[in-house]
Amino acid sequence: MFPRKPSLRSAVEPFIAMDVLSAAAKLESEGRNIVHMEVGQPGAPAPAGVLEAARLALQDGRLGYTEALGVRALRQRIARHYGDAYGIDLDPERVAVTTGSSAGFMLAFLGVFDAGARIAMAAPGYPAYRNILSVLGLEAVEIPVGPDTHWVLTPDHLRRAHRETPLSGLLIASPANPTGTMTSPEELEALIVTCNELGIRFISDEIYHGLDFAGRAETALKFSDEAIVINSFSKYYCMTGWRIGWMVLPEYLVRPMECLAQSLYISVPDLSQRAAIAAFDCTPELEAIKAGYARNRALLLERMPKLGFEAIPPADGAFYVYASVARFTNDSTSFARRMLEEGGVAATPGADFDPARGHLTMRFSFAGAEEAMQEGLSRLERWLA
Numbered sequence: 001m002f003p004r005k006p007s008l009r010s011a012v013e014p015f016i017a018m019d020v021l022s023a024a025a026k027l028e029s030e031g032r033n034i035v036h037m038e039v040g041q042p043g044a045p046a047p048a049g050v051l052e053a054a055r056l057a058l059q060d061g062r063l064g065y066t067e068a069l070g071v072r073a074l075r076q077r078i079a080r081h082y083g084d085a086y087g088i089d090l091d092p093e094r095v096a097v098t099t100g101s102s103a104g105f106m107l108a109f110l111g112v113f114d115a116g117a118r119i120a121m122a123a124p125g126y127p128a129y130r131n132i133l134s135v136l137g138l139e140a141v142e143i144p145v146g147p148d149t150h151w152v153l154t155p156d157h158l159r160r161a162h163r164e165t166p167l168s169g170l171l172i173a174s175p176a177n178p179t180g181t182m183t184s185p186e187e188l189e190a191l192i193v194t195c196n197e198l199g200i201r202f203i204s205d206e207i208y209h210g211l212d213f214a215g216r217a218e219t220a221l222k223f224s225d226e227a228i229v230i231n232s233f234s235k236y237y238c239m240t241g242w243r244i245g246w247m248v249l250p251e252y253l254v255r256p257m258e259c260l261a262q263s264l265y266i267s268v269p270d271l272s273q274r275a276a277i278a279a280f281d282c283t284p285e286l287e288a289i290k291a292g293y294a295r296n297r298a299l300l301l302e303r304m305p306k307l308g309f310e311a312i313p314p315a316d317g318a319f320y321v322y323a324s325v326a327r328f329t330n331d332s333t334s335f336a337r338r339m340l341e342e343g344g345v346a347a348t349p350g351a352d353f354d355p356a357r358g359h360l361t362m363r364f365s366f367a368g369a370e371e372a373m374q375e376g377l378s379r380l381e382r383w384l385a
């Protein structure tokens with residue numbers, strides 16, 4: 001008889017935001033009303049142009065496998081976006097469409113790192129990075145960041161970690177999840193130059209581009225053709241459930257990634273690809289949604305400190321407020337559970353983002369509707385009273 005237990009490498013920590021989502025859904029199925037501030041997903045549906053393109057694709061009748069790297073029209077449209085948004089002339093051959101950026105990480109990590117490689121990232125940071133690396137036999141090197149460097153990784157951090165035990169990669173997100181902080185173009189360039197000097201691969205998670213409230217985010221491609229850039233239609237484009245994203249790769253990685261994608265996923269859903277082509281032409285609608293986030297952001301940044309949520313990083317981009325809950329608890333996980341069950345507000349405990357310090361923090365997403373944010377704050381006020 002085989003041992004009735006899962007493999008050792010599948011033993012990753014839960015993605016707690018998703019667990020909170022499940023707990024909230026269970027309460028909702030029992031008739032409770034919950035304000036959702038736990039997962040980072042827009043309250044708005046995909047823009048009208050995307051929905052129309054999807055309708056047309058459905059009427060067309062046939063949805064099939066596509067080329068593993070994505071339909072050519074979409075790869076071309078993504079390449080054109082780099083010209084429009086960043087002034088970069090990008091060869092569409094370097095674009096690979098993926099099943100959300102999540103699949104992009106899987107492909108990128110598999111495609112460039114061998115087992116045992118060490119990849120640096122900021123803590124707090126997005127939890128799935130560490131879990132994906134771990135199932136692939138790679139090591140996440142989490143470097144604590146804080147207010148002294150406005151919550152971003154610096155070349156000094158990198159040099160120090162590399163001196164201790166050599167690194168193979170650096171992964172950053174700007175705007176970042178959960179802090180919302182941004183790495184400035186100068187800081188980004190300095191990190192890339194340091195990586196090149198030390199022989200460390202640079203991976204740039206640009207999923208929150210477009211969602212900036214204090215200065216534009218620059219793409220890593222501006223400073224290096226060697227960087228691996230990962231992006232998605234999930235956040236700015238409001239398409240989480242369509243599961244579609246993309247990577248921009250150095251030329252020599254395109255064919256290996258294609259072979260991996262062929263066998264791992266065959267292709268990205270055809271419907272989502274055809275619809276996503278229209279997303280880049282929906283800017284007025286998407287900017288109106290972003291203006292709603294800006295109002296939510298102002299509301300939360302004004303009200304949350306008054307409620308006792310402290311030490312909030314700048315939240316210059318993305319749609320999160322990451323706050324200290326030290327005033328209330330030293331166990332944010334049970335605090336979040338009570339907030340959900342007693343207060344009717346779902347939010348994510350910091351342990352998801354920072355295993356070492358997250359027991360004192362929580363993340364609140366303000367990507368929902370403005371009325372929902374108002375209601376969430378009123379509930380928190382009542383619950384904490």
Ligand SMILES: Cc1ncc(COP(=O)(O)O)c(C=O)c1O
Nearest residue numbers: 040100101102126177232234245
């Ligand atoms: C920083 C970051 N990267 C990647 C993802 C994954 O998104 P998706 O797979 O929907 O593109 C998320 C989702 O919340 C995220 O916050």
